[in-house]
Amino acid sequence: MSTTRWLNPDEEKAWRAFLRVMVAVQTGTARDLAALGLSDADYEVLSTLSEQPGHTSTLGAQADKMGWSRSRLSRHATRMEARGLLRREPDPADGRGCLLVLTAEGLATLDNAAPAHVESVRHHFIDRLTPEDLRAVERIARHLEVN
Incomplete structure (x- = not known):
């Protein structure tokens, strides 16, 4: 006897519509960031580091915030470090860990990209919805958040 609860x-x-919307919005904003020489992941790392005191975070805390594994973030940080967007420093609280520090170049890159990124978000998402729609999206998101 099957216990599968088919849709x-x-x-x-609803499920397929949700997937199409996610793909469309992510593809549009990713394309717009790529025109600035950044990936979605680059922007997420830069923006979340910019919000931290001293523009610094542990690798583990950053990975948790982004929903990534530490190894994935470490590999990505290596590529960003080679581009001068961030640097690694030893973590004084954890001899095995490291800190990710936003560089002046990384902050300038973020400052340059942020206006275009917010326009992209508006174009592909915000401006296509009514205020009521936006409240509904937020309400739905609260139901879907992972604790």
Whole structure:
């Protein structure tokens, strides 16, 4: 006896619509960031580091914030470090860990990209929805958040 709870037609329609929206918005904003020489991941690392005191975070805390594994972030940070966007420093609280520090070049890159990125978010998402739609998206997101 199967215990699979298959999607009914309305659930299937909603699921597929959600996937299409996610792909469309992410593809559009990623394309716009790529025109600035950044990936989505680059922008996320830069923006979240910019919000930290001293523009610094442990690798582990940054990975947790982004929902990435430490090894994935470490590999990505290596590429960003080679481009001068961040640097690694030893973590005085954890001899095995490291700190990720936003460089002046990384902050300037973020400052340059942020206006275009917010325009991209507006174009591909915000401006296509009513204030009521935006409140509904936020409400739905609260139900889907991972604790």
